[in-house]
Amino acid sequence: MSLIAEIVISFMLIVGGIFGLLGSWGLVKLNDTMRRLHAPTKATTLGVGGVLIASMVYFAVFMERVSFHELLITAFLLITAPITANFVAKAHMHRDVKERDLPPTGGDYGWAGYDEVGDGKQPIDTK
Amino acid sequence: MVGAILRRVFPHPQLTGFLVIIWLLLVNTITLGNLLLGVVLGVLIPGITQPFWPDRPKVGKPLKAAEYILLVLWDICIANIAVAKIILFKSNANTHSQWIAVPLELRSPEAITMLAGTITMTPGTVTAMLSADASHLLVHCLDTDDPDAVRDEIKHRYERRLKEIFE
Numbered sequence: 001m002s003l004i005a006e007i008v009i010s011f012m013l014i015v016g017g018i019f020g021l022l023g024s025w026g027l028v029k030l031n032d033t034m035r036r037l038h039a040p041t042k043a044t045t046l047g048v049g050g051v052l053i054a055s056m057v058y059f060a061v062f063m064e065r066v067s068f069h070e071l072l073i074t075a076f077l078l079i080t081a082p083i084t085a086n087f088v089a090k091a092h093m094h095r096d097v098k099e100r101d102l103p104p105t106g107g108d109y110g111w112a113g114y115d116e117v118g119d120g121k122q123p124i125d126t127k
Numbered sequence: 128m129v130g131a132i133l134r135r136v137f138p139h140p141q142l143t144g145f146l147v148i149i150w151l152l153l154v155n156t157i158t159l160g161n162l163l164l165g166v167v168l169g170v171l172i173p174g175i176t177q178p179f180w181p182d183r184p185k186v187g188k189p190l191k192a193a194e195y196i197l198l199v200l201w202d203i204c205i206a207n208i209a210v211a212k213i214i215l216f217k218s219n220a221n222t223h224s225q226w227i228a229v230p231l232e233l234r235s236p237e238a239i240t241m242l243a244g245t246i247t248m249t250p251g252t253v254t255a256m257l258s259a260d261a262s263h264l265l266v267h268c269l270d271t272d273d274p275d276a277v278r279d280e281i282k283h284r285y286e287r288r289l290k291e292i293f294e
Contacts, residue, residue, distance in 0.1 A: 019207055022214055022215065025214060029219070030219065034224065042206045042250075046203070068152040083244070086243065086254055089253060103228045106230060107263055110258065110259055111258050112256055113256055
């Protein structure tokens with residue numbers, strides 16, 4: 001039983017390590033800020049996920065108590081990663097991306113960073 | 128009368144329950160004291176943050192929401208492997224990155240936020256911007272030769288499900 005658990009834990013740690021390394025390598029290798037964003041938002045999720053699953057199995061089998069902190073870390077990670085990525089993308093676009101490089105919205109107004117809706121129209125009803 | 132008082136104390140009952148569960152997970156042990164403290168937090172925090180939730184989004188179908196979360200978790204695993212492959216085996220010159228405009232049918236801000244987050248976490252796409260009138264999403268795609276297919280998949284796979292959950 002403990003041998004199986006050890007194998008599972010090691011496997012998850014290795015998977016986590018590989019994906020963490022790949023995410024960082026992507027940051028080095030890709031050659032454009034928008035492309036670089038893809039590496040840490042995705043590859044790293046599974047990297048951290050693998051380590052967290054290993055930690056849960058370890059505490060459940062060897063410490064004989066169930067730990068829920070890992071689930072919380074996963075949840076917070078899944079909530080915060082897209083928002084961070086979005087803000088990095090926005091900062092980058094304000095600095096280096098011209099509106100003419102982007103596809104047209106197809107609607108009446110441009111992209112939020114380059115165009116604004118006048119006072120007459122409130123796009124989202126926030127009351 | 129009783130209803131009005133209840134609504135005063137629990138302006139957002141789902142958030143209250145959610146906060147109690149999060150608190151119990153944080154302290155990692157379930158005792159009466161922790162439960163009480165969780166309930167106190169669950170009453171105080173929604174009360175203080177009430178102005179931030181003008182619309183109180185309703186999740187009408189919890190089963191559908193659970194199905195959606197599982198689907199997204201699975202897609203995140205796939206996304207990780209797909210992006211890892213591109214990083215490892217594709218040269219930069221061979222990677223065709225593109226901007227895609229995705230027209231939105233969703234109207235509630237919460238649903239659009241969920242969709243934007245999902246797009247960022249799933250295969251080869253990152254949400255970059257919303258159009259000024261919140262009718263289109265600007266998505267950056269890491270490697271694609273067929274932007275229309277990516278757009279249709281986002282609309283069909285995620286937006287359709289979110290529409291069922293939130294509207």
